[in-house]
Amino acid sequence: MYHFDRNKYTMDMHKKETLVITCARGVADYLRQEVEQLGYRVRSITDTRIDIAASLHDAMRLNLMLHTGVNVLCLLMQFSCKDPDELYQNVVSFPWEDYIAPSEYLSVVSRVNTFTINNSVFASRKLKDAIVDRISEKRGSRPDSGPDRDNVVINLYWDGDKCWVYLNTSGRKLSDRNYRKIPLAAPLRETLAAALLRATGFDGSQPLVNPMCGSGTLAIEAALIALKRAPGLLRSNFGLKHIMGFDSKAWSALRKEIHAKSKKELPFQIIATDIDKKAVEAAKKNAQTAGVHEMIEFHVCDFNDTPIPEEKGIVIINPEYGLRLGKQHELEATYKSIGDFFKNKCAGFTGYVFTGNMALAKKVGLRTSRRLIFFNARIECRLLEYHMYVGSK
Numbered sequence: 603m604y605h606f607d608r609n610k611y612t613m614d615m616h617k618k619e620t621l622v623i624t625c626a627r628g629v630a631d632y633l634r635q636e637v638e639q640l641g642y643r644v645r646s647i648t649d650t651r652i653d654i655a656a657s658l659h660d661a662m663r664l665n666l667m668l669h670t671g672v673n674v675l676c677l678l679m680q681f682s683c684k685d686p687d688e689l690y691q692n693v694v695s696f697p698w699e700d701y702i703a704p705s706e707y708l709s710v711v712s713r714v715n716t717f718t719i720n721n722s723v724f725a726s727r728k729l730k731d732a733i734v735d736r737i738s739e740k741r742g743s744r745p746d747s748g749p750d751r752d753n754v755v756i757n758l759y760w761d762g763d764k765c766w767v768y769l770n771t772s773g774r775k776l777s778d779r780n781y782r783k784i785p786l787a788a789p790l791r792e793t794l795a796a797a798l799l800r801a802t803g804f805d806g807s808q809p810l811v812n813p814m815c816g817s818g819t820l821a822i823e824a825a826l827i828a829l830k831r832a833p834g835l836l837r838s839n840f841g842l843k844h845i846m847g848f849d850s851k852a853w854s855a856l857r858k859e860i861h862a863k864s865k866k867e868l869p870f871q872i873i874a875t876d877i878d879k880k881a882v883e884a885a886k887k888n889a890q891t892a893g894v895h896e897m898i899e900f901h902v903c904d905f906n907d908t909p910i911p912e913e914k915g916i917v918i919i920n921p922e923y924g925l926r927l928g929k930q931h932e933l934e935a936t937y938k939s940i941g942d943f944f945k946n947k948c949a950g951f952t953g954y955v956f957t958g959n960m961a962l963a964k965k966v967g968l969r970t971s972r973r974l975i976f977f978n979a980r981i982e983c984r985l986l987e988y989h990m991y992v993g994s995k
Contacts, residue, residue: 615659615849620677622768624651625670628976629797633670636800640667659849661771661842662856666834669796669827672775675757675768683765685718686728693732693767699740701769701845706745707753708733711770714760729758729767753844773841780837781892784884786817790920792833794978795823801974801985802916802954804828806868809915811951813905813943815874818885818898820918824872825894831864836892868897870915875901875908906943914950923958923981930962937965944968944990953988960984 625633627649634644634652640663646653656664664674678701681692702708710730712722719725730747733756738744745754755770777793790798799820804810806828812821826833834840835857842848876882882902889895901909905919919940924930937955944953945968957963958981972987 615847615852616657618655618657621654621656621661621664622651622675622677623654623664623668624672624675626650626672626791626794626797626977628974629670629794632797632800633668636668636670637664640664658771658842658845659852662853663860665772665776665840665842666832666857666860668776669823669833670793670800672777672793673757673770673772674776675770675772678756678767678769680764680766682763683760684763686724689725689760689765690728690732692765693729694736696736696767697740698733698736702733702737702745702754703846704737704741704743704745706844707750708745708747709749709751709753709755710747710758711751711755712758712760714758716760716762725758725760729756751841752839753841755841769841769845771840771842771845773839773844776834778837779833779892781822782817782819782888783891784817784887786881786884789817790819790978792819792823794976795819796827796833798918798954798956798976798985799824799827801976802918802952802987804916806830806865806870809870809911809913810872811908811910811915811917811948812872812874813876813908813917813919814921815876815885815900816881816920818874818888818900820920821872821874821885821898822889822892822894825868825889825897826892828868828872829865829894829897831894832860835861870911870913871899872897873899873901873909873911875903875905877902877904906939906947908943908947910947910951915952916954917944917948917951918954918956920956921962923983924962930959933959933962934965937962938967941966941968944988948990950992951990953990955986955988956983957986958983 642654644652661674683689710726712726714722714725734744751774755773757768757770759766777791779792810824879902924933968988970986971989974985976983
């Protein structure tokens, strides 16, 4: 029986490649800021992705460090393509045996916008067949495949008559931090929460108050940002760990280096409250899993009774939208109370409301200084900023 030793193969992890980092709509500018702060030059940017020239070794750092990115993709091939047969012929000519061991598990994800086919599942199957057929021919056996994105993940983008094939170095989305064991209803994506915090300018040098904290995502992401703690350290598995020639020694050294740079304590505690006792218990457990529970002061109370520190900082609230969780007219009083809470208890703070319901947002009754567009899944939302002046403006 043929035996293939993947450890005998060595890939050049330092060769410059085209890396594409994806993000949610409305987040690209904050992702660009992050990537540039890490020392990389952004070559191009769209509403949902940025491109850089970097290596697979750089992809290790990006997967560990990024707060707002969704996936780090490495471009393997691009070509013109008219139909599924041409897709197969192009893909089967690529040296997949140099990237994927026969003992691995392969998952293919496709996004298709072409008149040739209207089924991304069919495109994924065609791509998968080409990859495993090639590996079987060259190595004598083929990898298993399926929907689980826990090992090698390949992404296909087919637009018109152009195809791009990527190695997904993240595997599962980077928003899957692995700390939210109890998500509750309609939670914010971790990467979106991080982008919202970057939009407020929060960096840990000021207090942050998060009433209506739900499962604690905003508070936990704030703690990670303030501690300069890489969110990727919270999970052990990434797609790039399953490619041939993966440098496990460099990976371990990088994790230790990044961990050593994180802070151990904060000058101000983050305050998170919710009227739902079960929500606060869930938030506490999630924060404990993330290793930041000591940085967050939790309270069970109505948001109006949230304790406000003397030092001025940021208050951010993500109330229900009245779209998925309840009815709009029942929330009108809540939004009006948010405005009263800002005026009466948060003087000197900058207040933020993140909502997908602008009719309800008007009930806050305060003048906004900024309105930033984000998308929570498919819901177009706004991050509304309010400056709470002390005394008269």
